[in-house]
Amino acid sequence: MSKTETEFQIKKTEEEWREQLGDFSFSILRNKGTERPFSSEFEKFWDSGIYVCKGCDTELFSSDTKFDAGCGWPSFYQSIDKKNVKEILDLSHGMTRVEVVCAHCGGHLGHVFNDGYDQPTGLRYCINGASLGFKKKQ
Numbered sequence: 479m480s481k482t483e484t485e486f487q488i489k490k491t492e493e494e495w496r497e498q499l500g501d502f503s504f505s506i507l508r509n510k511g512t513e514r515p516f517s518s519e520f521e522k523f524w525d526s527g528i529y530v531c532k533g534c535d536t537e538l539f540s541s542d543t544k545f546d547a548g549c550g551w552p553s554f555y556q557s558i559d560k561k562n563v564k565e566i567l568d569l570s571h572g573m574t575r576v577e578v579v580c581a582h583c584g585g586h587l588g589h590v591f592n593d594g595y596d597q598p599t600g601l602r603y604c605i606n607g608a609s610l611g612f613k614k615k616q
């Protein structure tokens with residue numbers, strides 16, 4: 479386990495995470511996997527509500543900031559609160575990217591890119607739907 483992973487408040491064993499999340503979401507959130515593009519139920523999903531971390535229920539993104547980037551993954555132009563979403567420089571796979579993780583459990587969510595050209599922030603949070611839960615607006 480790397481140093482950054484031990485800094486998060488919520489700590490569980492690999493087995494506990496796998497049992498809670500199921501194999502697929504475990505592979506995304508805990509092993510930094512990437513779901514196939516256009517495979518998520520949330521990719522073309524526009525209900526109003528709050529997207530939460532599937533690992534720990536932390537509120538991550540509002541449907542108000544979701545947009546159709548055409549990239550195949552749920553995309554948002556900003557997080558709900560910078561305290562809830564941590565950004566980490568990611569140099570893996572020979573690329574320079576910024577990884578996005580849940581600030582409370584350290585679960586891998588996706589990456590943020592600065593190619594959200596027509597969005598208010600210019601950012602595109604490219605998020606694996608398998609890392610998210612959804613709470614419908616009451």
Ligand SMILES: [Zn+2]
Pocket residue numbers: 531532533534535536580581582583584585
């Ligand atoms: Zn979390």
